[in-house]
Amino acid sequence: MTPEAEQMAAHIRDLIRKPGISIDENTPLVSSGLIDSMSLVDLLLKLEDLTHKRIPAGKVQPKDMDSVAKMFATADRVGRPRK
Amino acid sequence: MLPYVNLIDALETAPADRPFITVWVDEDDHETITFGQFRRAAHAQAAAFAQRGILEKDRVVLIMPQGIAAMTAFAGAMMLGAVPAFLAYPNFKVEPAKYRSGLAGVTANLSAKAVVIDEGFPGELLECVSLTTETKLLRAASQIPSAGDLPNATPEMRPESLAFIQHSAGTTGLQKGVALTHAAVLRQLGYLGAALEIDSGSDRVYSWLPLYHDMGLIAAFMLPMVCQVPVVMQSPLDWVMQPEAMLQVVSEYKCTLAWMPNFAFQFVPRRTPQSRWGDYDLSSLRALINCSEPVRASSMREFQKAFGIREGVMQSSYAMAENVFAVTQSEMQRGPVTIWADPQQFRAAHRIATVAQSTNGAVSFTSSGRLLPNQRVRILSDSGGPLADAFVGEIAIQSDCLFEGYYNRRDLTQRAIVEGWYRTGDLGFMLNGELYVVGRKKDLLIIGGENIYPQDIEEIVSAHPAIHDGRVVAMGVYNPNLGTEEAVVVAEVEQEELLSDAVRLEQEIRTRVVAGLGIAVRTVFLKPPKWIVKSTAGKPARSSTREKLLREHPELHADAGEITSA
Numbered sequence: 001m002t003p004e005a006e007q008m009a010a011h012i013r014d015l016i017r018k019p020g021i022s023i024d025e026n027t028p029l030v031s032s033g034l035i036d037s038m039s040l041v042d043l044l045l046k047l048e049d050l051t052h053k054r055i056p057a058g059k060v061q062p063k064d065m066d067s068v069a070k071m072f073a074t075a076d077r078v079g080r081p082r083k
Numbered sequence: 084m085l086p087y088v089n090l091i092d093a094l095e096t097a098p099a100d101r102p103f104i105t106v107w108v109d110e111d112d113h114e115t116i117t118f119g120q121f122r123r124a125a126h127a128q129a130a131a132f133a134q135r136g137i138l139e140k141d142r143v144v145l146i147m148p149q150g151i152a153a154m155t156a157f158a159g160a161m162m163l164g165a166v167p168a169f170l171a172y173p174n175f176k177v178e179p180a181k182y183r184s185g186l187a188g189v190t191a192n193l194s195a196k197a198v199v200i201d202e203g204f205p206g207e208l209l210e211c212v213s214l215t216t217e218t219k220l221l222r223a224a225s226q227i228p229s230a231g232d233l234p235n236a237t238p239e240m241r242p243e244s245l246a247f248i249q250h251s252a253g254t255t256g257l258q259k260g261v262a263l264t265h266a267a268v269l270r271q272l273g274y275l276g277a278a279l280e281i282d283s284g285s286d287r288v289y290s291w292l293p294l295y296h297d298m299g300l301i302a303a304f305m306l307p308m309v310c311q312v313p314v315v316m317q318s319p320l321d322w323v324m325q326p327e328a329m330l331q332v333v334s335e336y337k338c339t340l341a342w343m344p345n346f347a348f349q350f351v352p353r354r355t356p357q358s359r360w361g362d363y364d365l366s367s368l369r370a371l372i373n374c375s376e377p378v379r380a381s382s383m384r385e386f387q388k389a390f391g392i393r394e395g396v397m398q399s400s401y402a403m404a405e406n407v408f409a410v411t412q413s414e415m416q417r418g419p420v421t422i423w424a425d426p427q428q429f430r431a432a433h434r435i436a437t438v439a440q441s442t443n444g445a446v447s448f449t450s451s452g453r454l455l456p457n458q459r460v461r462i463l464s465d466s467g468g469p470l471a472d473a474f475v476g477e478i479a480i481q482s483d484c485l486f487e488g489y490y491n492r493r494d495l496t497q498r499a500i501v502e503g504w505y506r507t508g509d510l511g512f513m514l515n516g517e518l519y520v521v522g523r524k525k526d527l528l529i530i531g532g533e534n535i536y537p538q539d540i541e542e543i544v545s546a547h548p549a550i551h552d553g554r555v556v557a558m559g560v561y562n563p564n565l566g567t568e569e570a571v572v573v574a575e576v577e578q579e580e581l582l583s584d585a586v587r588l589e590q591e592i593r594t595r596v597v598a599g600l601g602i603a604v605r606t607v608f609l610k611p612p613k614w615i616v617k618s619t620a621g622k623p624a625r626s627s628t629r630e631k632l633l634r635e636h637p638e639l640h641a642d643a644g645e646i647t648s649a
Contacts, residue, residue, distance in 0.1 A: 033593035036603035057325035058109035
């Protein structure tokens with residue numbers, strides 16, 4: 001994992017606060033019930049911070065945020081440089 | 084009263100150049116359609132349906148992403164006298180097999196003539212649209228022109244003709260298709276429009292609500308269509324990913340009316356950086372209505388303070404699909420009433436004795452407003468007798484907007500409507516002409532404004548091989564940080580030794596519930612055999628099991644009150 005992906009995984013562990021669960025780059029988050037859709041906005045804001053990009057939320061679906069790897073791929077796909 | 088015979092009359096007479104629906108995705112991506120354009124597109128859609136054999140009274144199930152195409156298809160079906168019903172678009176979390184069984188059940192129950200999907204309907208789910216020989220699969224495709232003529236022989240739609248069917252969520256909820264006539268919907272919109280003092284020249288609705296839910300369908304589609312008021316919409320998915328966009332849209336379009344479930348009043352300010360709260364101007368809002376979850380004054384205050392909403396704008400309503408929508412509405416410019424009550428009297432005698440706010444332990448209740456015209460409420464005791472004001476009991480309603488029954492389900496209808504009164508399953512009381520909703524008698528969970536039946540969750544968890552079949556209880560536990568309930572599951576394992584593998588099992592159960600229902604369970608409690616409290620009939624007793632769980636897990640108890648202490 002890149003340092004940014006590591007930071008995102010650590011952020012998710014803090015968010016879900018379920019002991020014994022390990023989060024790697026490909027752990028399903030939304031489709032496994034670890035993250036509910038109301039938490040996705042937190043992850044999107046964190047992703048913007050970590051990638052230094054602006055990510056238009058209207059172009060992002062929950063399935064694009066289902067794992068750490070997918071989040072960074074989404075940022076590459078739809079992210080725009082910060083103004 | 085509204086001067087229309089049916090809902091389509093209202094659409095046909097709307098000013099052609101007035102904006103009707105704006106679908107807002109983000110600042111670079113939004114689309115507006117006028118009443119005239121919408122009408123032409125709906126005519127074309129009706130013509131396309133007619134060509135494919137759709138006739139008067141045929142049920143048409145629409146499974147399309149929220150947007151203009153779905154809404155013109157709905158109106159187009161109504162123009163033919165057919166009876167449309169929106170179903171939730173499949174989300175990626177839900178397993179194809181579960182989706183198939185839900186959809187098969189609803190199309191069979193409605194004996195639907197057609198299921199309409201969009202071009203982007205996920206290929207892997209196509210096989211799940213299992214159809215009987217009588218049901219056609221139609222693609223609401225781009226080949227349907229955006230304008231066209233109505234077929235020549237459209238039927239006369241009388242007030243008592245069925246207009247559409249609305250459902251509540253989940254497999255269990257899909258068995259309950261609430262069938263509504265044009266007359267019932269028009270009466271409701273007439274009362275609601277008058278109570279809200281709607282002015283078609285100056286009002287504009289904002290909404291992110293799903294159209295398969297009564298609040299979205301009635302408040303954000305039928306009301307704007309019939310009262311000829313513009314509406315600016317986001318899809319629920321877009322909103323949940325960017326709740327702050329609500330502030331941007333209301334500011335930019337100067338929206339005046341919006342409905343939201345209680346949790347959204349906390350979710351929007353908490354997910355918008357405080358440094359940006361002052362960037363938005365929500366002064367155009369004249370009613371922001373808390374509806375479809377128990378109303379909590381603290382949630383409304385949080386929103387009001389964050390964005391400087393003036394007094395009298397925060398409103399509340401008690402509504403349900405079975406009554407088309409609203410039973411009560413708080414008074415404009417005044418808003419709901421908040422009272423404080425003696426905690427002992429409330430808990431022990433189920434009676435409301437009002438006390439000063441500063442009284443130690445006083446419990447606070449916020450009203451859902453006053454009855455709309457021709458709505459009657461009775462508060463019933465456990466034995467079914469009517470109770471006086473200030474006593475807490477089950478809310479039963481009677482009105483001239485009430486549904487006639489669940490479509491094709493006489494059995495469910497008979498249980499719901501007793502001697503002409505619809506038993507809502509909600510607990511509440513009347514005081515000084517205001518209705519207060521306290522909680523629920525039925526075991527329904529309300530998560531983010533959506534009804535979830537515990538039986539649907541329990542069935543999925545029971546099917547796990549490590550879980551003792553039938554020894555599962557699902558319940559809603561209020562989370563004050565979210566302003567809504569969360570699902571909590573307690574389940575017995577087959578053998579005590581399995582508890583050593585609890586982390587893995589809990590995760591498997593969570594995954595199965597998401598795959599089946601699309602909802603995330605907050606906590607799964609695995610317990611040894613014989614832990615769950617049984618009723619005399621040998622079935623899990625929900626309320627006793629809930630009490631036992633809260634006793635053993637006080638960390639849940641802190642959040643579990645149905646009401647807030649002052």
